[in-house]
Amino acid sequence: MSYIPHVPVLLKESIEYLVTDPNGIYVDATLGGGGHSKEILSALSDDGRLFGLDQDAEAHKAAALKIGDDSRFTPISGNFGYLKTLINPDLHGKITGIFYDLGVSTHQIKEGDRGFSFMEEGPLDMRMSALTGLTAHQVVNEYSYEKLRDIIFHYGEERFSREIAQEIISRRPLETTHDLREAVSSVVFGKHTIKSIARVFQGIRIEVNRELDVLKESLEQAIDILKMDGRIVAISYHSLEDRIVKNFFKSGNESGKIEKDFYGNPQNPLTPIxxxxxxxxxxEIKANPAARSAKLRAAVKTGESE
Ligand SMILES: C[S@@+](CC[C@H](N)C(=O)[O-])C[C@H]1O[C@@H](n2cnc3c(N)ncnc32)[C@H](O)[C@@H]1O
Structure with missing residues (x-):
């Protein structure tokens, strides 16, 4: 199966914010098809280094083709929720920049077999990594009404969550993306139907991949492995992710509240830039409509984390 190309979003801006030292050590935590990584490498000197992380084996194959043979580049298979474990401890405190381009790639969305898209017929899967245990099939067919409703409401931000959860349960077993789409469109009518379907798919995808928890875990570790003055650049595609990034960049924790030490000094390890x-x-949006909801934030490490 060939990789459906992913057009990198905010490419120029990402590199401008991320690469402060051409000799530095960088981590692309969401390698995907390698679009951003390739550009990071072209901004580095012969002494610069880049680690490219992804939990999706298909992404690694595509990135390897795009980047080719480059001794400055090291691919790493794994989930960025284990960032600290995946990056050699000798390099902790020495990383110059960490980049996140969150969410799913065009390949994952368009490849029907992965089950991410309501536009493509496929099994209810939605796993970014074949190693992840939970599938969308389990969420849709095994979760209680309350759990399903809450996922659709909180992760999908869908206000008809009760009706949709009830309908899904009454139609069990659901086998395909088409079955799920049908369940939603039989209870949400009119011009909102497509948006509701998209939100339900988003909510279930976030649950399957534990996307919000993993992002929080990763940002905490990112602060630890960065060197002082090192940067984090993150592109998010929905408000739930963006809120997490915004709060971490402001305060170093998910609450967004800056803690103070005994003497009243602020304890924020990052400063937004x-x-x-x-x-x-x-x-860009005209050329690549998938970029329309992208939001880029950058922060610099100015203090130690707790
Ligand atoms: C939007 S795409 C990145 C595209 C890439 N910047 C490019 O230019 O081709 C996001 C990628 O991040 C990966 N990803 C998402 N969450 C991840 C996680 N927790 N750990 C590792 N990789 C993750 C996905 O598998 C996907 O390949």
Missing amino acids: TKNIVTPSEE
Whole structure:
């Protein structure tokens, strides 16, 4: 099966914020098809290094083709929730920049067999890594009404969560993306149907891959492995992810509240460097509609984490 190309989003802006030292050590935590990694490598000197992480084996194959033979690049298979374990301890405290381009790639969305998209017929899977235990099939067919409703409401931000959860349960077993789409469209009518379907798919995908928890776990570890003055650059595609990134960048924790030490000194390990969020230009969105919801934030390490 061939890799459906992923057009990198906010490419120029990402590199501008991320690469402060051409001789530095960088981590692309979401390698995907290697679009951003390739660009990071072209901004580095012969002494620079880049680690490219992804939990999806298909992404690694595509990135290897894109990047080719480059001794400065090291691919790493794994989940960025284990960032600290995946990056050699000798390099902890020495990383110059860490990059996240969150969510799913075009390949994952468009490849029907992965079950991510309501536009493609496929099994209810939605796992970014074949190693992950939970599938969308289990969530849809085995979760209680309350759990399903809450996922659709909190992770999908869908207000008809009760009706949809009830309908899914009454139609069990659901086998395909088409079955799930049908369940939603039989209770949400009119012009909102497509948006509701998209939100339900988003909610279930977040649950299957534990996306929000993993992001929090990863950002905590990112602070630890960065060197002082090192940067984190993150592109998010929905408000739940963006809120986590925003809060971490402000305070170093998910609450967004800056803690103070005994003497009242603020304890924030990061300082945001993007005053306003960076978003794609009209031209970029026109050329690549998948970029439309992208929000880029960057922060610099200015203090130690607890
Ligand atoms: C939006 S794509 C990245 C595209 C990439 N920047 C490019 O230019 O081709 C996101 C990638 O991150 C990976 N990913 C998402 N969550 C992950 C996680 N927790 N650990 C490792 N990889 C993850 C996905 O498998 C996907 O390949």
